[in-house]
Amino acid sequence: MTGGMGTAETTITLNGAKVTGQAPADTTLVRWLREQAHAYEVKEGCNEGTCGTCTVLVDGRAATGCTTLAVQVDGATVETSASLADGEELSPLQAKIWENGAAQCGFCTQGMLMSAVELLRSGVEVTPAVVREHLHGNLCRCTGYQAIVDAVVDAAAEGATR
Amino acid sequence: MTETLSSRTASTTRVVNQAVPRRDSHEKLRGRTRYAGDVDIAGQLHARLVRSPVPSARIVARDASAALQVPGVVAVLFGEDVPNNEIPTNTAGIKGRPLPPSWVLAVERVRYHGEPVALIVAESPRALAAAEALVEVEYDVLPVVSDPERALEPGSPEVHEGGNLLSQWRIDRGDVDRAFAEAPIVVEGSYEAQVVDHAYLELETGIGWLDDEGVINIKASTQEIEHYRRIAHIVGLPDSKVRVQAPYLGGGFGGKEDMTVEPYIALAVQRTGRPVKMVWSRQESLTARAKRHPVRMRYRTAAAADGTLLAHDIEIVSDAGAYPLLSGFVLLYITLNAAGPYRCDNVRVHSRAAYTNNTPGSAFRGFGGMQPVLAYEAQIDRVADAAGRDRVEVRKANAFVVGDRIPAGQRIETAVWLPQCIDAVLEAIGPRPEPSSPEHRVGLGLACNVQPYGRVAWMNDSASAWVGCERDGGVVVRCGVPDVGGGQVSSLAQIAAEVLHVPMDSVTVHFGDSARTPLAGRTTATRQLYMSGNAVLSAAEELRGQLLEGVAQVTGQPVSELTLTEGGVLTPGGVVPLAEVVAMCLASGVAINAMRTYFAPTGEPVTELVDSERIVPDFTFGAHAAYVEVDTRTGQVRPLRYVAAHDVGRAINPLSVRGQIQGAVVQGIGYALTERIVYDEGVNLTGAFYQYAIPTAADCPEIEVAILESGEGVGPFHARGIGEPPIGPCAATLASAVEDAVGARPATLPMLAETVLACVDQGGRA
Numbered sequence: 023m024t025g026g027m028g029t030a031e032t033t034i035t036l037n038g039a040k041v042t043g044q045a046p047a048d049t050t051l052v053r054w055l056r057e058q059a060h061a062y063e064v065k066e067g068c069n070e071g072t073c074g075t076c077t078v079l080v081d082g083r084a085a086t087g088c089t090t091l092a093v094q095v096d097g098a099t100v101e102t103s104a105s106l107a108d109g110e111e112l113s114p115l116q117a118k119i120w121e122n123g124a125a126q127c128g129f130c131t132q133g134m135l136m137s138a139v140e141l142l143r144s145g146v147e148v149t150p151a152v153v154r155e156h157l158h159g160n161l162c163r164c165t166g167y168q169a170i171v172d173a174v175v176d177a178a179a180e181g182a183t184r
Numbered sequence: 185m186t187e188t189l190s191s192r193t194a195s196t197t198r199v200v201n202q203a204v205p206r207r208d209s210h211e212k213l214r215g216r217t218r219y220a221g222d223v224d225i226a227g228q229l230h231a232r233l234v235r236s237p238v239p240s241a242r243i244v245a246r247d248a249s250a251a252l253q254v255p256g257v258v259a260v261l262f263g264e265d266v267p268n269n270e271i272p273t274n275t276a277g278i279k280g281r282p283l284p285p286s287w288v289l290a291v292e293r294v295r296y297h298g299e300p301v302a303l304i305v306a307e308s309p310r311a312l313a314a315a316e317a318l319v320e321v322e323y324d325v326l327p328v329v330s331d332p333e334r335a336l337e338p339g340s341p342e343v344h345e346g347g348n349l350l351s352q353w354r355i356d357r358g359d360v361d362r363a364f365a366e367a368p369i370v371v372e373g374s375y376e377a378q379v380v381d382h383a384y385l386e387l388e389t390g391i392g393w394l395d396d397e398g399v400i401n402i403k404a405s406t407q408e409i410e411h412y413r414r415i416a417h418i419v420g421l422p423d424s425k426v427r428v429q430a431p432y433l434g435g436g437f438g439g440k441e442d443m444t445v446e447p448y449i450a451l452a453v454q455r456t457g458r459p460v461k462m463v464w465s466r467q468e469s470l471t472a473r474a475k476r477h478p479v480r481m482r483y484r485t486a487a488a489a490d491g492t493l494l495a496h497d498i499e500i501v502s503d504a505g506a507y508p509l510l511s512g513f514v515l516l517y518i519t520l521n522a523a524g525p526y527r528c529d530n531v532r533v534h535s536r537a538a539y540t541n542n543t544p545g546s547a548f549r550g551f552g553g554m555q556p557v558l559a560y561e562a563q564i565d566r567v568a569d570a571a572g573r574d575r576v577e578v579r580k581a582n583a584f585v586v587g588d589r590i591p592a593g594q595r596i597e598t599a600v601w602l603p604q605c606i607d608a609v610l611e612a613i614g615p616r617p618e619p620s621s622p623e624h625r626v627g628l629g630l631a632c633n634v635q636p637y638g639r640v641a642w643m644n645d646s647a648s649a650w651v652g653c654e655r656d657g658g659v660v661v662r663c664g665v666p667d668v669g670g671g672q673v674s675s676l677a678q679i680a681a682e683v684l685h686v687p688m689d690s691v692t693v694h695f696g697d698s699a700r701t702p703l704a705g706r707t708t709a710t711r712q713l714y715m716s717g718n719a720v721l722s723a724a725e726e727l728r729g730q731l732l733e734g735v736a737q738v739t740g741q742p743v744s745e746l747t748l749t750e751g752g753v754l755t756p757g758g759v760v761p762l763a764e765v766v767a768m769c770l771a772s773g774v775a776i777n778a779m780r781t782y783f784a785p786t787g788e789p790v791t792e793l794v795d796s797e798r799i800v801p802d803f804t805f806g807a808h809a810a811y812v813e814v815d816t817r818t819g820q821v822r823p824l825r826y827v828a829a830h831d832v833g834r835a836i837n838p839l840s841v842r843g844q845i846q847g848a849v850v851q852g853i854g855y856a857l858t859e860r861i862v863y864d865e866g867v868n869l870t871g872a873f874y875q876y877a878i879p880t881a882a883d884c885p886e887i888e889v890a891i892l893e894s895g896e897g898v899g900p901f902h903a904r905g906i907g908e909p910p911i912g913p914c915a916a917t918l919a920s921a922v923e924d925a926v927g928a929r930p931a932t933l934p935m936l937a938e939t940v941l942a943c944v945d946q947g948g949r950a
């Protein structure tokens with residue numbers, strides 16, 4: 023049932039907690055996160071590395087979970103959009119997105135947030151053009167991007183890193 | 185980003201007409217929202233379709249025995265295993281010819297690439313993948329027809345018996361031939377638009393299970409929970425034995441209006457008695473799910489010397505693909521909207537939809553109101569040029585006014601703020617940017633549109649909603665709307681909060697459940713705010729009356745002395761908190777909930793010759809302007825700045841309105857510049873997402889929105905629908921901008937480099 027690959031034990035520090043799972047060695051990170059760690063906030067939109075919906079931070083770098091195998095990141099730290107809010111309270115970036123109406127269907131949002139967090143943490147000067155360039159791997163079919171760009175610029179102006 | 189708001193009257197509302205963050209976005213941002221694909225049930229099975237690899241063939245043999253040997257495979261179903269394999273067709277066809285059904289699973293022949301042939305049910309996705317290649321289907325390949333005009337020629341291979349004409353409509357108003365004979369100006373043009381995909385990010389997904397009542401439950405990403413009846417028919421159960429729930433969707437845009445996963449999940453649940461999950465891959469979605477209709481449009485337009493439109497003679501052919509789906513209705517919308525937002529007394533339209541062996545066409549945001557914009561906006565520019573008049577002035581002079589009839593016969597009953605929309609975008613677009621090199625040209629484009637909202641009159645459309653109070657004073661709304669991501673649910677909460685004077689947070693909305701929320705119809709046709717919004721408004725108003733009545737009964741104050749206010753009912757003796765008001769109602773036998781149904785205006789079905797007083801409920805008008813930069817060496821078109829204005833009657837939530845408009849603009853930019861599904865003799869070559877170029881943040885310009893409020897829509901608080909209208913003008917706006925930049929106008933979408941370079945050559949400004 024595993025295509026002759028065998029299963030692998032993988033341990034990931036997911037949003038601060040250690041998670042260990044047994045899955046076939048060819049399991050992608052996005053499927054592993056959803057199926058082994060029940061991290062349903064991580065979405066899959068194409069399974070070929072095009073849409074960015076499955077973007078998570080692996081050791082602080084944005085990566086598409088559908089083109090990364092779980093075994094490749096054994097021992098790594100993974101952050102998803104569920105790590106950003108403080109309980110009920112949205113993170114500063116999330117709050118800006120909320121206020122700007124920049125999450126419509128909310129499906130791209132999970133990956134979009136993580137790419138934006140990577141940018142906010144990078145220390146690069148955040149202008150609308152920089153945001154657009156940085157988010158070009160995260161497709162959104164609902165918002166037209168304008169509200170997202172505005173929200174990230176606003177968040178950066180307030181020194182937000184999450 | 186700035187935003188223009190112009191309003192006839194100052195807003196007197198507290199919650200409605202305020203830019204409040206949407207209630208659903210909060211949980212979406214926290215990653216807590218459970219979409220259909222985020223539900224797993226212990227012991228669930230998985231299902232997958234085997235699809236035809238060829239666009240046209242006779243099915244000679246099918247054999248599942250090898251697939252059934254794969255460990256974990258539970259069942260393989262063919263068409264014969266489906267209780268009612270025919271999906272009844274619900275669209276408008278040609279008179280006197282029954283429409284061919286579509287099939288849940290093809291039995292005798294396949295008519296398009298990707299058509300479902302078998303359903304595999306297994307313990308795991310891996311077992312499904314292993315079994316897929318082992319389901320043996322032998323095809324005897326038949327001739328393919330993939331060009332709609334060729335399909336209509338005699339002797340073409342027949343997709344369905346009886347010829348390839350699916351439906352046709354005509355408009356014949358006034359005396360077109362005489363108008364052309366006498367007109368000083370006649371302009372002609374041919375226009376063509378391509379097949380595009382909805383490309384929402386959430387794929388077609390659902391999960392089903394059997395409950396203790398013997399009801400097949402399906403939780404799916406769908407715009408239409410009322411397919412439960414159709415699903416029940418397919419599995420041979422009474423309607424009441426199928427329940428469909430639509431949790432928040434990750435986008436729909438019309439692509440989840442027809443059924444996708446639902447009948448297959450129902451069949452698999454019925455066969456196995458176990459929970460079953462089905463997720464389509466992006467490849468399946470791109471290859472096989474219904475698309476936007478490509479069209480060819482030939483226009484002749486006559487005008488007086490001053491640019492007053494005198495006549496249109498319009499021929500349109502649309503490619504319906506292999507099965508009818510909603511093609512007849514989409515073609516009707518193309519026909520209705522063919523002459524655009526301009527008065528014209530002599531109009532002839534002949535539109536035809538042809539079967540081909542391409543992917544079926546069906547609903548997509550804009551629904552036929554979209555394709556003709558490219559044509560009618562080019563035609564009015566040509567008329568203005570021929571008359572030697574300003575394009576803006578000619579638009580304003582020809583724009584509908586209240587009381588005018590559209591060519592299909594219906595009168596315009598509410599304000600037409602087309603001139604105001606044009607002024608708004610021209611004011612906001614700002615100064616012309618400098619080209620980035622001597623090889624670049626910058627151009628300004630302008631286009632307008634009209635798009636109906638609400639369903640056609642003979643659908644007898646209705647939407648129901650229930651609004652009630654909890655004993656703690658909380659408000660509950662129950663309404664069967666599917667929320668596709670446009671804020672449908674949040675707007676209903678706003679309306680209830682407004683009427684009942686409670687904060688948004690104290691309104692809970694149960695939605696999208698065919699068994700437990702009053703049915704409100706599909707989230708399509710820009711109808712939900714209009715229909716469900718009106719239903720919630722009237723139910724909430726009734727509840728308000730009940731609350732006042734309860735207080736009157738207990739206190740002896742006449743109702744006329746009482747008003748609902750923040751926190752409760754204001755009486756001469758002070759404010760009675762809502763929880764106490766509820767107790768008073770219950771103590772005096774006054775109900776604390778109301779269910780209301782809103783009925784849209786009805787009318788007789790149109791005939792093939794379309795001429796009717798009542799076809800749609802109302803219209804939304806808009807204008808867009810954009811600067812683009814054209815690279816005269818490569819033919820690349822880059823939008824630099826974009827402004828869109830629509831009269832939305834009244835914006836229930838300006839934040840949502842702005843979002844709808846900006847999102848539609850980017851979808852429209854993709855349609856104009858890059859998106860297309862490519863076929864080779866019926867074989868869909870666009871099977872991967874990287875091959876289908878939807879715009880990224882880096883491709884898009886700054887988009888400014890002007891929300892105009894005439895206060896004259898037929899929705900709640902005089903709102904108009906805005907979900908679909910703003911996608912209409914984009915392609916025409918960019919074509920007009922390219923023309924301004926290089927001197928010739930693209931007439932074929934998408935505006936690929938070779939098309940634009942041909943314009944550069946023709947324009948002679950390189």
Ligand code: FES
Nearest residue numbers: 067068069074088
């Ligand atoms: S799902 Fe990973 S990039 Fe699309």
Ligand code: FES
Nearest residue numbers: 127130162163164
């Ligand atoms: S909000 Fe729907 S795809 Fe971005």
